[in-house]
Amino acid sequence: MKKNKNLLEIPNINSKDAKLKKLIYEVDDSLFNKEYYSKEKFEHLCVCSGGTTSSCAKNGFTTLDLRKNHSKxxxxxxxxxxxxxxxxxxxxxxxxxxxxxxxxxxxxxxxxxxxxxxxxxxxxxxxxxxxxxxxxxxxxxxxxxxxxxxxxxxxxxxxxxxxxxxxxxxxxxxxxxxxxxxxxxxSNPIMVIEGFVNLNELSEIIQLSEEFPENISLQWIYAQKIYIYVVAELKNNLEDKRTEECLMPLYKFPALEKELHENFNKINFFPKELNLYELNSNNHSEVISLLGEDLKNDIPIFIKCLNELMDNKPNDSCYIASQQLGCKTKKLNHGSSFFIHRKSTWKPWIYASWKKNDLQEKEVALDWIYKSWSKLKRFYPNIHLAQLHNHLNSHEEELNLAFGNRVNELKTLKNIFDPQGILPPL
Ligand SMILES: Cc1cc2nc3c(=O)[nH]c(=O)nc-3n(C[C@H](O)[C@H](O)[C@H](O)COP(=O)(O)OP(=O)(O)OC[C@H]3O[C@@H](n4cnc5c(N)ncnc54)[C@H](O)[C@@H]3O)c2cc1C
CATH class of the missing domain: 3.30.465.10 (Uridine Diphospho-n-acetylenolpyruvylglucosamine Reductase; domain 3)
Structure with missing residues (x-):
């Protein structure tokens, strides 16, 4: 059988299925030659590193796969x-x-x-x-x-x-x-407390987590059911005593289990075996990541809103999840960056997928993402642009909510350093 040279073997199914114009591995002068790209199709160069997003390969576009020559x-x-x-x-x-x-x-x-x-x-x-x-x-x-x-x-x-x-x-x-x-x-030992919880328990755990010290974080996923991970880094006896005090209230939740891991490198979050959501290689998907601050007194209304969104999800692969940031990510002494929402303490994301060729199901799934996003905006008004969505209608709004008043600086940089629009558009 003839091997398809333009096949990109990667985790993201949308990108994996794309019929590439060309697959390249070298960064050389020809790459920056405008002849490669057609203006009518707003074609640009796609770049692939981990290949986990829907923007590293597209039908009729060229992909630069960095994995071969830049993997040291x-x-x-x-x-x-x-x-x-x-x-x-x-x-x-x-x-x-x-x-x-x-x-x-x-x-x-x-x-x-x-x-x-x-x-x-x-x-x-x-x-x-x-x-x-x-x-x-x-x-x-x-x-x-x-x-x-x-x-x-x-x-x-x-x-x-x-x-x-x-x-x-x-x-x-x-x-x-x-x-x-x-x-x-x-590399320090990590205590993980994990398991299924119900909505009331999630509400209580979010409240506890908003008082966590910097070495503890909460992450949760609401798919078919709700699963949580509380991750605590253990460093020395004095701090570990405080950590144990913070974790103590979690021990009353019957389904939560505690496990000590040798270090962070060895932990696998949300493994397939948990069957949290439907994993299907015949599906395509999109995800939008949000950013916001502590929920505080809004936890009950947030939980009600979350429940309504999950009641309306179009299929079993859709989910809403969240991870906790804050403490050191709020500090500005790392130097200025284009991650401008430094006050953020939560990063929720909304994931939806559909059968790859079913345009109607795609519309319904994207509609659910957008409706959920719109409902969650009051709690999480900003965007973490972890996925580029220049192929979706939400791209411009996402850019503005991710980069705020730095969008114009980014446009200036793009005009000066990518004047031909070789790289993904703003
Ligand atoms: C299962 C899963 C879990 C995740 N968990 C987290 C999480 O805990 N925290 C978090 O912050 N994010 C998380 N993400 C989001 C993820 O980090 C982002 O989507 C990220 O952009 C993916 O990078 P990639 O290299 O795998 O993707 P790719 O699809 O290869 O690339 C993504 C984009 O980045 C650009 N790009 C990649 N490499 C380069 C490069 N070297 N130079 C220039 N441009 C480049 C490409 O143009 C492309 O458009 C998760 C994603 C998945 C799929």
Whole structure:
């Protein structure tokens, strides 16, 4: 059988099914040649790192797959800084760090690639170690006009300052990042409390979590049923006593179980075996990520709203989930970035999928996402642009709610450094 050279083997089914114009692996001059792209189709170059989003490959578009030539990982044992290629996935990063007793605040899945880091990167450990972007020490790559860039924290000259800030949160719009140097963290034991809860219990647990110290975070998913993870990093006897006091109220919930993990690298969140939602390779999907602050007295109305949204979900694969940030992610001493909603303490996301060729089901599923988003806006008014949606009608609103008054700076950067619109459009 003839092998299809333009097949992109990746986790996101929408992108995996796309009929590519061309699949390339090299970042060279021809890449930045406008002849490649057709204006009528608003065609641009798609970039693939982990391949977990619907924007890394599209019908009739060219994809640059960074996984082949930009997948090296190297840790400097003296500084404990790790250098990764732009095509490295987070699972490979933590597996490498594991050998050196180090870790990195990756998200809830090991599948995402550098896109996780460049779009912000919210981890169960972010409350203690900041967002993934807060841990970037240096980057190398190319701007959309083909110019090579190499930037290092604390050595940024004034002309480079805006580029440096925008790389942290908005890189995909004007650059291709081929190398990222990151701070790593000491690998400590992690206590996880997890299990199914009902809505009343979720309400109580959210209330408790809004008082958690920085080493504890809550993440929950409401799919067929509600499943929660409370993640607590253990560091030393004194702090561990306080942690235990904070976790104590959770022990009364009958279905929750406690497990001590050797370290963060070894934890797998939301495994398939839990059957939380329908996983189907014949489905396509989209997801929208929101940002907002503590719910405080609004917890009861939020729970009521959540219940109504879940009552109206169009199929069993749809879900709403949330992860907790705050504490260190609120601090501005990491330097300015394009993750502007620093006050945020919750990042919920709304996921919907449909049978891949069923346009009617797609419309219903997207309609549910948009209606849910509109209802949740009063609690979570902002957007975390972890997925690019330039193929959806919501793109412009998402851009404005993600970058606020920095949207114009981003447009300026795009005009200067990607004047031909080679990279994904704003
Ligand atoms: C199962 C799952 C769990 C997740 N959990 C979390 C979580 O806990 N916290 C969180 O913050 N996010 C989470 N995400 C969201 C995820 O981090 C983002 O969607 C991220 O953008 C995916 O990156 P990727 O490299 O895998 O995707 P890709 O589809 O390969 O790339 C996504 C976009 O980023 C751009 N891009 C990727 N690499 C580069 C590069 N090197 N240079 C320039 N542009 C690039 C591409 O243009 C592309 O449009 C999760 C996603 C999934 C699927």
């Amino acid at each position: 990982i190297h840790i400097d044992r003296e500084s404990n800084l790790v250098t990764i290629g732009g095509g490295v996935i987070m699972g490979d990063l933590v597996n490498h760090l594991q050998k050196h007793n180090r870790s990195f605040p990756i998200g809830l899945s090991k599948l995402p690639g550098a896109g996780y880091i460049l779009t912000g990167g919210v981890s169960p450990l972010s409350r203690a170690y900041g967002l993934a972007i807060d841990n970037i020490e240096s980057i190398k790559g190319f701007l959309g006009n083909g110019k090579f860039i190499s930037l290092k924290k604390n050595q940024i000259n004034p002309e480079e300052q805006l580029i440096w800030e925008a790389i942290k949160g908005a890189a995909p719009f004007f650059s291709i990042i081929t190398e990222i140097e990151l701070k790593t963290i000491q």
